[in-house]
Amino acid sequence: MHINLISDTVTKPTQGMLDAMMSAKVGDDVFKTDPTVNALEEKVAVMFGKEAALFFPSGTMANQTGIKLHTQPGDQLICDKYAHIYNYEGGGVSFNSGVSCKLIDGDRGMITAKQVEGAINPPDFYHSPLTSLVCVENTTNKGGGACWDVEELKKIKEVCNTNQLAYHLDGARLWNALVEKKENALAYGTLFDTISVCLSKGLGCPVGSVLVGSKEQMQQALRVRKIFGGGMRQAGFLAAAGIYALDNHIERLLEDHQKAREIGEVLSKLTYIKQVEPIETNIIIFEIDEKFMTGDTFVEKLKEKDVSIIDMGQGKLRIVTHLDYTDTMHNAFLNILKNL
Structure with a gap:
């Protein structure tokens, strides 16, 4: 039994999802005539109270759009040093938009x-880049699945309004934050100009993210998606x-969160674990005490037990719970940790 905990992107479609895919009515989405894509876009737009939405093959492309x-090229955006758009999107901010x-x-x-x-x-000091955008990420990937306080997000919105800045949410794992904090998608729709949400992480889809915003913005986004090569044909299956x-x-994301907390509890009691960062959702970030072993050794020992986790670098290791991580796997993994 292989236990894959490197990410929540490793899931396979459930039988119910496969049945829905195989019975989907499709058209050519490049011509906007795929009824199932149109239905998905409308559904997500309504969830966030936005005028329109656009389906993308990846979260990176949705964020970059x-x-x-x-x-505009030469502008500057503000984000946290851990932001996915800065660390994990291949330098796309500078390559695609000419932005720092x-x-x-x-x-x-x-x-x-x-x-x-x-x-x-x-804004009147032309020697520095023009600040035009603030980007935030909820939940935070590199921050260990942390959930934002919506009140702080509202305060940032006020700063954006005062300074005529746009406000974008990388909501790849926003679903996790919504269920954990008992929040409503509509509240986020009122805060942000654009939001990207991922379907292929905690929700278990094989492919896809959605960008929401105004009708005018999504018309522009359609052109940008084309330039980025993101047009798909019979995408209704996805x-x-x-x-x-x-x-x-x-x-059901709450089940992933509970399993993550239980893993964290076991890790925190082991002598060879130096630190476990706070766990709010489905991501566990922790460090090995190198008096006992290195992080590489720990990863290899787990691999020998047919368990895969990820090394984030700088001494940090990551475990992510997900739809395909069953109760049986969970109990086996906890025992492996206790007896390693």
């Missing part, structure tokens, strides 16, 4: 309104998986 919509990032040293990937205000370049996941897989 959002950034492109709000900036002003990095803020936040707390587990989360920044404050005061920090944002202090990072804005004076969109059907998204619709099924939104209807069936959101509330």
Whole structure:
């Protein structure tokens, strides 16, 4: 029994999802005539109270399109130093949009309104890049699945409004935050100009993310997606998986969170674990005490037990629980940790 905990992107479609995919009505989405893609886009737009949405093959492309919509080459965006758009999107901010990032040293990937205000370049000082966008990520990947306080997000929105800045949410794992904090998607729709949400992480779809915003923004996004090579034809087979996941897989994310907490409890009691970061959702980030073994050795020992986790570098290891991580796997993994 292989236990794969490197990410929540490793899942396979459930039988119900496969049935929905195989029975999907499809057209050519490049011509916007795929009824299932259109239905998915409408469904997500309504969830967030936005005018329109656009289906993308990846979260990176959705984020990169959002950034492109709000900036001009030479501009600067503000984000946390842990931000996915800066660390894990291949330098796309600079390559695709010609934009630089002003990095803020936040707390587990989360920044404050005061920090944002202090990072804005004076708009009349033409020697520095023009600040045009603030990007935040919820939950934070590198921050260990941390959930934002929505009140702080509202304060940042006020700073954006005062300084005429756009506001984009990388909501790849926003579903996890919504169920954990008992929050509503509509509240996020009122806060942000654009939001990207991922279907292929906790929700268990094989492919896909969705960008939401105004009708005008999504018309622009359609052109940007084309330039990025993101047009798909009979994409309704993939969109059907998204619709099924939104209807069936959101509330069950709490099961992943509970399993993650239980793993964290076991790790924190082991002598060879130096530190376990706070666990709010489905991501566990921890460090090995190198008096006992190195992180590489720990990863190899787990591999020998047919367990896969990921090394994030800088001494940090990561475990991510997900839809395909069963109760049987969970009990086996806890025993492996206790007896390693």
